[in-house]
Amino acid sequence: MRLLAFFKTLDRRFIFLFVGLAVIFPFLLDLDLPEYPTVMVKAIYNTVEGLQPGSLVLMPFDYDPSTAPELDPMAAAVVRHCLSRDLRVCFMALWPEGQGMVSNLISGTVQPEFPDKVYGRDYVNLGYKAGGQGLINAVLLNMRSMFTTDAAGVPVDSLPIMIGVTNLKDFKFIMNFSAGRPGSKEWIQFAGDPGRIPVASGSTAVQAPLLYPYYPSQMVGLMGGLKGAAEYEAALLAGYPRFKDSRRVATELMVPQAMAHFVIMLFIVLGNIIYFAERRAGKR
Template structure:
């Protein structure tokens, strides 16, 4: 065997233990560049997302939709696009939107929707008549149990400490059963699962959900019996946006956050696939040379 062959072998072996920072650098480029370019990618709507869309689309004018912000700034980049798309849809359907949070960190994010979507794009909608921010209340699943029976015990004022009886849209709201649909955003605890266990099932109330891509497989078992639909991660948001564009063509040229994220996600997936294939090719080369051993290959 020549020296050259020896060197080549050691290179393959060295590559088996690639420096993790190289992978990190590739992924950073794959995520950042598409975001900077601002491209958008349409996603075909899958049945589980379409079911969620159809449910909202089927709501008559004036229906009451409770939107629970059960997430924090960490997952906001992934979840906020689906919240925006669904709020936009509810506004188009002229539904009454009740925003609340069972996560303390969700409280600040309700403002993002109001200032980012409702005020600029739906200036005719009036606070207290068409939408309301009820804010955060402590108690986790205990809170859900309580408001299923008596809503006003916990929510006597809105987030700005104004008595809720002053708002026309709060008339006749005595329990969670008065809502036509509850949508929980966020797959953590408490989240969609607790809304199903403590409100949806005992109160026979339709529950929809939006969560991170990581949390979605955990919630699939609840669809379609206990969840009317589920949006998982940026892809779920992009699929919902796609359904929205088909139903409301005026959004065709509108910047959609979920669709923008999908470009980054697609490129990142391809980069990961590339590395997986690359790692396996190296592995098979070494195996062909009889040089593999248990645990070979990895990152440094």
């Protein structure tokens, strides 16, 4: 009973300490666990595989640095895949911070790993625009009315990648990375459905359950959280062994996340043992 009393009045700083250790410790072990792509993640991979080289892919980055650990790895994996397939990628953002996330991805992944790809011809950063779903509706009908320049102020008419692009229907695929609203739901409702454009979502684990109703008829696939990103990295590595030396951040982070989950589960079990022991003692 003394042990029970100890756990019942357990200082929450002990819990914090355990969670902290559970996250830090796996980094020291450098474990690499196998991941297998699930149907929803494989569907995104297959969609990218099915696009003709030269096809335009729109990638709205609708997230901010707080969710970057989950969404940056999946964005990097999909961008690697698209550029390897010689697809042309247009980045944009409905979140103000999204433009910064795109810039970091371009300087951290695209430029070092794809030096042969040319800005303005193979990829472009159209930057942030306000308006949320209103903006999606506007660019579905007329892209040029909202995007006259790219993020650096260069007129889009001077960029080869934008030649022939009049509205969203010129894109063969929309791969949205989303941490909330406006995000994947808005892209499905205001672009994918009315424009009949395939939309897929890479979203935070918290948001992923909200998007399940849209799969598979309105959304071609879904990557949920770090696990979704790790699964995409696994699919990419299986299809493109040249990326075996590229850093697979999501796969690396899955171990600390799994350990944190494990600690949380232990505390839930412990909490319930205390609850039932108390209830039993009360009945006596």
